Amino acid sequence: MLSREDSRRLAELERQLRREDPEFCARMSGGPVARPAARRGATLSLVLTAIVIWTAAIILAVLGWWIAAVIAALCATTVASTLTFRLLRRRPDPT
Structure with a gap:
């Protein structure tokens, strides 16, 4: 006691x-x-990051800097894949 x-x-x-x-x-x-409230902010920042990198990739391709454009496109695809993975992981399993 x-x-x-x-x-x-x-x-x-x-x-x-x-x-x-x-x-x-x-x-x-x-x-x-x-759940932490920062999840929504992280998702929004990933969307904005992917948009900015894809825009940069398009601009670099128009300027003729193909190697830099391909690298930027790969980076943007990686960010978009990460975003997709996070969104799919968050959803409950329907089965």
Whole structure:
């Protein structure tokens, strides 16, 4: 059995842990884990990055810099593939 001081200290540590790492506390209690809100911002930034790189690839191709245009197109395709993977992974499985 804990003393009054030990109980107070344990409650204080528990409150501090809940403030600092609520995801860990939710996992330990078996509750649902909240998804971070930064996911939407990361998706939007990937879309904008792919658009900018593809635009640069087109401009480089028009200027006749074919090697640079191909490299930029490959980079844009990689970013678009990453975006597609993230979006497909987020969706629940219909089966």
